[in-house]
Amino acid sequence: MTRDSFVRLASGVERVGSEPATLALVTVGYTAAVAVTLRYAPAYLLALGGGPVALGAFGLVVLGVPVVYPALSAEDTALSGSFPAVTPLALVAAFGLLVWLLAPGIGGVNGHVLPASAWVLLVAPLVAVWPTAGYDAGLRAIRAVIGSDAGGGGDTLVRIVSAASTARLARPMVLAFAFAVSALTDRVTVVVGLLLAVTVTVGLGVTMVSVALNGRGGRLRGDDRPSLAAPDRSARTLVGRLQTAPRPIRTALVADVAGGLSVAAFVAFAPVLVLAVRTPAERVLWLDVGPVAAFALLLGLEAVAAAVAPAAGEVLLAATSRRATLALGLLAGVVAPLALVEPTPTIATDAVAFGLYGTRRLADPARRRLVDSLDPELAVAYRLAQPAARALAVVPVTAAYALAPEFAFRLAAFVAAVGVYELYRRQIRAAIGRVARGVAE
Template identity: 25%
Template sequence: MTTREPDTQAEATGPLETFRRFFALERDVLVLSLAMFAFSLGFQMTNRFLPEYLVALGASGFVVGLFGTVGNIISAVYPYPGGAISDRIGSRYSLTLFGLVSTLGFVVWLLAPDLGALSVAGVTIRPWLWLFVGLLLAQAWKSFGLGATFAVVKQATDPSRLAAGFASTETFRRTAFLVGPVLAAVLIGLHPAFTVSFRYVLAVAVGFGVVGTLAQHFLYDASEDTIGDSFAGVGEIRRDLREMPAALRPLLVGDTLVRFANGMVYVFFVLVVTQLYEVGLEATVSVAGFSYALDLSPAAFFGYLLGVEMLIALLVMAPAAKVAERVGLKPVVALGFAVYAVFPIVLINAPATWGAMALVFAFSGVRFAGLPSHKALIVGPAERGAGGRVTGTYYLLRNTVVIPSAALGGYLWEFVNPELAFTIAAAIGLVGTGYFLVFGEEFEAYA
C-alpha cells in the first residue's frame, strides 16, 4: 500500500468542520442524516438502559443475555431482506416502512409495565417478555434499513471520499448518541423509581420516531434512487454469498470475532455501573459563585458516561476519516477494532469510582474512530445498484455468527462470574484484531 501525499491545501477536520460540510451534502444524504439523528436519539435514550429495565421488571442476568442474543438474531436476519427491499423499491419507501415499525416498538416498550403478567393458554407472560416483543419491532429501522443507508451514501459520494461521506453522516448521527443518553439521564432523575422515570424516556423516544419517519418520507428526494433486481429467494442469498467481493472476506472474519467478543458483554455494561459497582455521582459544582449539588443515581450517571463516550467519538471520527485518505482505511479500522477488543478487560478491572468510570468510557469513545472507514471498506467494492445487498450479505454473515455471544456472556455472568465473561471477550476480540491486521485488504480507492 502506498501512502497518499497530503493535499496542497489541507482541509480542516473535526466535528465543527464536519457539521459545516454536512449542510452542503446532497439532499438525500442530508435528509437521511436528519432521520438518523431522530432515530438515534430514540435508540440511544432507550437501548443502553433496557438491561436495567429488564431487571427492574423481574428478569435475571441470564435473561438479559438472552435479550442480547435475540437482538443479535434480529441484527443477523433483518439486514439482508432490508437491503433487498431497499434495492427493489427504493430507499424512501423502505425507510418509511422501517421507521413506522420501529416507532411501534418504542410504544410496546412504553406499555410493557401496564400489560403486566398475563396468562395465555396456561402460560404466564411476565412484563419483561414484552420487551422482547418490542425489540422485534424497534430494531426495524436500524437493521432493516442498514442496507438502504449504506446505499444512499454510496450513490451520492465519490469512491475516494467514502470514508469522509460516512464520517459526515456518522458525526451528525453520533451527536444524537451524545444528546440521547444525557437527555435520558435528566429524565431518569425526575423520579426515584426507575420503572417510572424510564417510561418518560420511552415516551420521548416515541415522539422522535414519529418525527424521523415523517421527515424521511416527505423530505427525501427519491429521483436519484437506483433500483436493483427483484428478490429471487434463498437461491439469491446463496448467489450473493458466493459473489461477495473477495476483499471483504478478511475484514468479515476479523470483524466477526471482534463483534462476537463485544456481544458477550455489551448488554452488561450498564449493569457493571449500576449493580456490580453501584457507581453514582455525589459532588458540589461551583459556577460563577453559585454552588450546585449533584446527586446522580447509578442509572442516571450511566447516561452521562455514555455522553462522555460519544463526545470523544465526535472529536475523533472526522480527523480519523481524513487520516484514512492519506494512510488508507485498514490502519484506522484496526485501531477501532483494538479498542473494541480491550475495553471489556479495562472496564471490569477499573476502580469503582466515578472518575475512573469517566476515563474508561472516554477511552471507549476512541473505537468510533474506525467506524466511517469500516463502513467505507464494506460498501466500497460493491457495484452501483447493489450497495444495499452487499451490505446486507456482509451483516447477514457477521451477525449470524455473533448470535450466541450474548447468551454465552449471560451464562458466564449469571452462573460463573462477570470477570471471566469480560476476560474471555477481550481475548476473542484481540484474536480478531490480529487476524485483520495480518490478512485484511485495502480498498483500491484508498490504496
C-alpha cells in the same frame, strides 16, 4: 459549516418548504432517541424480572435484526426510498416502544400468561428495525422529495442529516434529557419510562410528517451506494465467496469477527453491570450522581468518542495503513471490557471503558475502504458476516455472564486480542522466530 453553506441551506429549505426540514429533524431525533433507549433497555429488562438468558436473548435480537432485515426486505428497491416505506417503519418501532412503556402494567395484569420482561423481548425486533433501516429510508425519502428544485441547499440538508446521525451528534441531547430526569429519580423504570414516552411521541411525529409529505415525494431517484439486492444472497453462496476471498480480506474479517464479542458484551450486559451489579453513588465535579445519571454521562462520553473517532481514523488511515487502523480500532475493543471490570471500579474507570468503546470506530474508515474495494458479491458477504458474527457472539458472552459477569467481559477482551493478533500474525511469528534464533545462537 461555512456562511455560504448556511445560505444554501436556508435557500434550499425555502424552495422545498419546511416539511422536508421537519422530517429531517424528527428523523435524526427519533434515530438518536431509539439508539439511547436500546442502550438502557437491558437494565429495564432486568428491572422487570429478566435474567441472564433474557438479557442474552435481547442482545441476540438487537444485533440479529441487521442480519435478518436485509434478507427479508426490498431495501434497495424504489419503495425503500419512498414515504410509504418510512411511515410503517416509524410506526412499527413506535408500537414496539409503546409496548415497552406499558410492559410493567401489562405484565402485572397478565403475568401468568407473559411476564413484563417477555413483552419487552417479544417486540424488541420491532424497535430494532428503525436504527437498522428506518433512518436510511427517511434520508433517502428526504432526498427524493427535495429533487433537483432545492439546488445546493437540498444537498446541504441531506448532508447535515446524514452527518448528524452517522456521527451520533444528536444522542448527547437525548442523554441530557435522561440525565435531567435521573437527577429527580434514580429508578431505572421511571427514567426509561419517560424516555420511552418521549421517543414514542417523536416516532409518531415522523409518521405524521411522512404521511403529510406522501403526495410530494415520489420514488427514489437513484442511490450512489452499491446495491445489496442484486448479488446472490444465499448463505451457501456467501460463505463460499468468503472462503475463496483473498487472504488479506479473510484476515480482516476474522479480526472483525473476533471484535464482535466486545460489541455483544457492551450491548447486552454493560448497562446491567453499571446499573445493577454495582451501584455506587459517585461525585462528578460538584454533583452527586446515582447509577442511572452516571450511565447517561457514560453514554454521552461514548457518543462523543464515536463522533470523533471516524474523522481521526481517516487521518490515521492516511498516515499509516489500513491494517494498522483496523488494529487500533480492535485494541480499543480489547481494553474497553477490561476497564469495565477493573477490580476497584469507579466512574473514572467506567468512563475509560465507554470512551474506548466509542473509540473503536477508528476502524470504520479502513473497514469502509476495504469493503468498497471488493466486488459486489464479496462486499455483500462481508457486510452480512459482520453483524451475523456479532449476533452469534451473544451466545458465548451470555454463557460466560451466567457464570460470572466479569468473566464475560474478560472473554470478550481476550477474543478481541486474538483478532489483533490475527492481523499481525505473520509479523509476530517472524519476530518470535528471530528472537528464538538469537537466543539459540
